Amino acid sequence: MDKEKFIQVLKDNRGILFKVISIYCKDPEDRKDLEQEILIQLWRSFGSYNGQVKISTWIYKISMNVSISFYRSNFQRKTRTDSINESMFQIAHVDHAEPLDEERKFLHDFISQLDEFNQQILILYMDDYSYEEIADVVGITESNVGTKINRLKKRLQGYYVKQNTIGYGTR
Amino acid sequence: MELDDLKHSWVKEKMELEERIAINEKFINEMRLDKSKGSFDKMLSTAILGRNLALVYMAISISVGIEYIRELVYSVPAFIGAAAMLFSFFQHRWLKRLDFSKMNTVELQKALCLFRIHTLRHSKYDTSIVCLWVLTLTPILLKGLAIWYSAVLLVSVLVALILYAKYIYNKWDGQLKEHEMELGKIIEFEGN
Numbered sequence: 001m002d003k004e005k006f007i008q009v010l011k012d013n014r015g016i017l018f019k020v021i022s023i024y025c026k027d028p029e030d031r032k033d034l035e036q037e038i039l040i041q042l043w044r045s046f047g048s049y050n051g052q053v054k055i056s057t058w059i060y061k062i063s064m065n066v067s068i069s070f071y072r073s074n075f076q077r078k079t080r081t082d083s084i085n086e087s088m089f090q091i092a093h094v095d096h097a098e099p100l101d102e103e104r105k106f107l108h109d110f111i112s113q114l115d116e117f118n119q120q121i122l123i124l125y126m127d128d129y130s131y132e133e134i135a136d137v138v139g140i141t142e143s144n145v146g147t148k149i150n151r152l153k154k155r156l157q158g159y160y161v162k163q164n165t166i167g168y169g170t171r
Numbered sequence: 172m173e174l175d176d177l178k179h180s181w182v183k184e185k186m187e188l189e190e191r192i193a194i195n196e197k198f199i200n201e202m203r204l205d206k207s208k209g210s211f212d213k214m215l216s217t218a219i220l221g222r223n224l225a226l227v228y229m230a231i232s233i234s235v236g237i238e239y240i241r242e243l244v245y246s247v248p249a250f251i252g253a254a255a256m257l258f259s260f261f262q263h264r265w266l267k268r269l270d271f272s273k274m275n276t277v278e279l280q281k282a283l284c285l286f287r288i289h290t291l292r293h294s295k296y297d298t299s300i301v302c303l304w305v306l307t308l309t310p311i312l313l314k315g316l317a318i319w320y321s322a323v324l325l326v327s328v329l330v331a332l333i334l335y336a337k338y339i340y341n342k343w344d345g346q347l348k349e350h351e352m353e354l355g356k357i358i359e360f361e362g363n
Contacts, residue, residue, distance in 0.1 A: 003199075003200065003204070006199075007194060007196055007199055007200075010194045010199070011193075011194045014188075014189060014192050014193070014194055015185045015186075015188045015189040015192070018188055018192050019185065019188065036202075036207075036209075037209045037210060037211075039199065039202065039204065040204065040207045040208070040209045040212075041209055041271045041272070043204040043205075043207075044271075044272075045270070045271065045272035048272070049272070058272065061271075061272060061275075062271050062272050064276060065271045065272075065274065065276055065279050066209070066211075066271055068276055068279075068280065069211060069271075069279065069280065069283060072280065072283075072353065073210075073211075073283075086195060086198045087195060087198070088194060088195050088198060088199060089192050089193070089194065089195060090192070090193045090194070090195045091191055091192055091193075092190075092191045092192070092193070101180070103177060103180045104180050104184055106172075106177075107177050107180060107181065115360075117276070117277075117357075117360050120276060122174075125174075126174075126177070126178055126181040127181075127185075128178075136275065137275060137276065138275060138276050138277060139274075139275030139276050139277030139278050139279075139361070140277060140360075140361055144361075144362075149174075152174060153173065153174045156172060156173075156174050156177075157172060157173070160172040
């Protein structure tokens with residue numbers, strides 16, 4: 001299989017990969033394990049990718065499947081096959097990094113308190129995936145996707161009211 | 172605050188991430204991706220290997236049985252051991268590798284849960300079958316040894332197996348309950 005093409009696909013979709021990994025894994029060391037797991041599964045499936053779905057959907061499907069399995073699993077995760085202790089990402093250092101704006105912080109906090117399946121639905125919804133596409137990735141019906149998104153919207157409103165009541169943004 | 176109002180923040184963050192993040196090509200090029208196995212693959216491969224080894228053990232028992240066909244005290248237990256291993260193989264015949272790219276999330280998580288539940292539920296039988304297999308070959312293994320020595324060896328092995336089984340069964344029961352609860356949550360999410 002063509003590793004250069006594979007790396008190009010990763011480059012083109014690095015934002016998706018970084019976001020999924022960051023949401024599903026907070027521990028920096030576990031994150032490297034998760035990155036490796038995702039890379040292995042992406043590589044394995046790369047040869048059989050036939051273009052029937054968008055490449056970004058394919059990336060989302062595999063990275064989310066691995067991340068959620070990783071998140072839910074109980075077994076020992078210290079089974080890296082490679083001894084390289086590096087990340088698949090290189091993050092440019094920003095001298096004067098601005099603090100996360102309130103809206104983004106609020107959204108991150110809201111996402112982090114959802115369960116892994118609702119996180120998945122929310123991520124895809126925020127990336128403008130249709131209900132049909134979300135249903136296909138998640139494995140539930142389209143109407144169920146609609147129901148869950150409506151619930152998430154109400155939950156967000158409730159979370160916003162709660163956070164404002166306890167002084168969110170004034171910490 | 173509406174969820175849709177936050178979409179512009181989401182998109183802006185993604186664009187900023189893409190400006191700041193690069194893929195570590197050196198790291199990926201150095202990874203032996205063709206030889207790498209994910210931890211889930213290893214877990215399933217181990218189970219599939221165990222299942223296939225049952226056929227190897229069955230073959231061993233059958234050859235012993237045929238070798239000592241005229242001595243029923245050895246051949247009958249050997250054939251019983253072979254039958255037990257064949258039964259074990261069929262118990263696990265549905266095990267197969269999971270494709271993370273083709274399965275949707277709910278399907279995959281259910282499959283993983285069911286795999287863990289199946290493994291735990293059958294662990295007791297599998298351990299018993301291995302013990303039975305060892306016992307069925309014991310007559311031939313101890314052939315020629317003094318009776319008292321054989322008896323001591325057999326009893327020691329049996330006691331060790333029973334103590335180990337008692338410890339491990341309690342552990343498995345706890346894990347089994349957890350995985351059954353997880354499966355329940357996935358089914359609830361799927362339906363509602």
